[in-house]
Amino acid sequence: VARVGVLALQGDVREHTRILAGLGADPVLVRRPEELAAVDALVIPGGESSVIDKLSRMFALQQPIRAAIAEGMPVLGTCAGLIMLADEVLDAIDGQESFGGMDVAVRRNAFGRQTESFETTLDVPALGRHPVSATFIRGPVVERVGAKADVLATLDDGRIVAVEQGALIGLSFHPEISGETRFHERLLDRVRR
Numbered sequence: 001v002a003r004v005g006v007l008a009l010q011g012d013v014r015e016h017t018r019i020l021a022g023l024g025a026d027p028v029l030v031r032r033p034e035e036l037a038a039v040d041a042l043v044i045p046g047g048e049s050s051v052i053d054k055l056s057r058m059f060a061l062q063q064p065i066r067a068a069i070a071e072g073m074p075v076l077g078t079c080a081g082l083i084m085l086a087d088e089v090l091d092a093i094d095g096q097e098s099f100g101g102m103d104v105a106v107r108r109n110a111f112g113r114q115t116e117s118f119e120t121t122l123d124v125p126a127l128g129r130h131p132v133s134a135t136f137i138r139g140p141v142v143e144r145v146g147a148k149a150d151v152l153a154t155l156d157d158g159r160i161v162a163v164e165q166g167a168l169i170g171l172s173f174h175p176e177i178s179g180e181t182r183f184h185e186r187l188l189d190r191v192r193r
Ligand code: GLN
Pocket: 045, 046, 047, 048, 049, 050, 078, 079, 080, 081, 083, 108, 109, 137, 138, 139, 140
C-alpha cells in the first residue's frame, strides 16, 4: 500500500485524504520532516500558497520537500499546490517562495476573485476519453511551459490549466472537490513505477 503524504499546513487537506483512502492508499498528514521522510508520494493541497510557503519554512519543510522533489518523489499539486511546484511564480506576494521543480511559470489568481469561482469540464487526453470535472477557486494559470514540462489540459480559450513533468503533476483547479479521482490514481501509478 502506497503511503501518500498530504502536506497539512493549510488548505483543503481532508478532501485529498478522502480521495486517497478511497483509492486504497494510506494517506499520511505531513507537518514535520520525519513525516515527509516516511512517505512514497506527496499531495500539496489547495489553499493559499503564500501561507503554505511561510509555514513550510517555519516547520523546516521547505528544504526537505525540495530535496524529495529533486530525488524524484511523485507529487500532485492542486491550485496553491501547483503554485508551490512552479519554478516561477508571477504576481507572487512579496517574498513568496515556491518549492519549484516544474519548469513552468504560473500567475496567481489569474481567474479573478473568490466570487468568480466556476466549475467546468476539461478534456484531459492523458486520462482517457471521459472529461474531467474541474472546480476553479481563485486558481493560477500556467503562462509558460518550459521544454521539460508537458501540457495535460487547456481551457477552451487555450489557457493552460494542467501540466506534468516527470513524476510531478500540477493542476490549476481542484479535482478533489468535484470527486475526480484520476489524477490521484495517476500519482499512485507514478509510485508503482
Ligand atoms: N489564490 C490561491 C493562492 O494564490 C490559490 C487558491 C486555491 O488554492 N484555491 O495560493
